[in-house]
Amino acid sequence: MSFRRPTPDPVGPGQESVWDYPRPPRLEETTSVLQVELGGEVVAETREGWRVLETSHPPTYYLPRAAFADGVLRPTAGSSHCEWKGQASYFDLVGPDGSVAPRAAWTYEHPTGGFAAIAGAIAVNANLVDRCLVDGEVVIPQEGGFYGGWITSTVVGPFKGGPGSMGW
Template sequence: MNTPDGRVTAPNGVISIEPIGRTVRATLGGETVVDTADGIRLLEKDHEPVYYFPLADIPAHFLRPSQTHTVCPRKGQADYFDLVVGDAVISDAVWTYPEHYDDALDLAGYGSIYWDRMDAWYEDGRQITAPSHA
């Protein structure tokens, strides 16, 4: 179900996504790990908003596939990546849902990054401390 403001709700009714509407950038060890104007905010009942980014906007040379996989009862199986930035290796810092349940949203091609594992986050060039709710 789509709304005029760009929100899309999953058939399961508990997850929706919407455009963030701002450029989001995250840094680690002085390197930009993601910089995108195409991020989405995932809204899930009983959870804080979570930002997801096109995987194409996270430089591939920072991503190393992890052996970790988890299952979300609302979205499907998550696959993880370690972030390798210089000498730093942040285990399981990025996750994605390459396949989804029939009643969930298709998040293939998007990944999320644990907020507290980055050095800094910015929206439209201004440093922020948490994902915005709107």
């Protein structure tokens, strides 16, 4: 079965298309303010993050472990494997009010060479927390449950993860 690449959405001023992102993906540093909220409070914040950019995916943001408040990250069972980054392990996120977002975050303790900079850094699935923000803009979580991309007004799709996008 062959899959047809979708038609990229038009790109406006100050925007980038996920169809211009590379495959295999690229890692880049970002100085955008990245925030994660859970239990009604900011539980992680940084200006020293990274973006993983991959064709058809909105950026997946990684925050340094130190960006998370004490007690927020709780290691949990299970792992997964990414063909580009290697073996991932997971965390439950615990809010200050005791709320728990199960398996809402992951890390690559020993990523492959091209992703060495994110060793130990944490990505968060925005679907599973109160909200995530990039420079004060509330992100739209990437569809599909498995992916961790954060959609903002600066990126256009269509995005992998929604119905019919399996073969992109």
